[in-house]
Amino acid sequence: MRHFVLLALLAPLAAFAQAKPEAEIHLTPGAPPASPEVVAALAEKDQQLFDAAFNCKIDVLKTLVADDFEFFHDKGGLTATSGKQFIDNVADGCKREEAGTNFHARRELVEGTMTVHLIGDYGAMQMGTHRFFALRKGEPDRLTETGKFIDLWKKDGDTWKLARVISYDHVLAPQPK
Numbered sequence: 001m002r003h004f005v006l007l008a009l010l011a012p013l014a015a016f017a018q019a020k021p022e023a024e025i026h027l028t029p030g031a032p033p034a035s036p037e038v039v040a041a042l043a044e045k046d047q048q049l050f051d052a053a054f055n056c057k058i059d060v061l062k063t064l065v066a067d068d069f070e071f072f073h074d075k076g077g078l079t080a081t082s083g084k085q086f087i088d089n090v091a092d093g094c095k096r097e098e099a100g101t102n103f104h105a106r107r108e109l110v111e112g113t114m115t116v117h118l119i120g121d122y123g124a125m126q127m128g129t130h131r132f133f134a135l136r137k138g139e140p141d142r143l144t145e146t147g148k149f150i151d152l153w154k155k156d157g158d159t160w161k162l163a164r165v166i167s168y169d170h171v172l173a174p175q176p177k
Helices: 002-018 036-054 058-064 083-099
Strands: 065-073 077-080 104-109 115-119 123-135 142-156 159-172
Touching: 036 058, 036 104, 036 115, 036 123, 036 142, 036 159, 058 065, 058 083, 065 083, 077 083, 123 159
Parallel strands: 065 159
Antiparallel strands: 065 077, 104 123, 115 123, 123 142, 142 159
């Protein structure tokens, strides 16, 4: 009898617990693929960025980098926490080149590796693989290393500004003996 009374008391509770409506599942699709125009715009910005950085065009570089820029590097960690700090770092490298204490370099994007993905209404992420070369007068360009990158570009109206960089997986090239 006790079990019957207990069952009679618990039955309505069990029914109530099962009667709760289930929440609907709302799925949000990912961002659409980047348009050919966005891919072309970021490829152009990428070229401008590295041309400015490796040829000491500081005024051009200032137009490409966001004020809240951050740069993360597998070798040095967080190497810049603002656009100004990044630009100052590049300018210091240019001074070392001029003084002869640092070699001149160039960077090339490995063909076919660049991908671009929209990031909501913020902007776009550009990823790829690049190679770096040491340049010496009278000598062929010498491959120094290969690495990968993730660049986060912020869209402000019609302007793209580089906001974040993650540069990683750097592998030194075999060097001549």
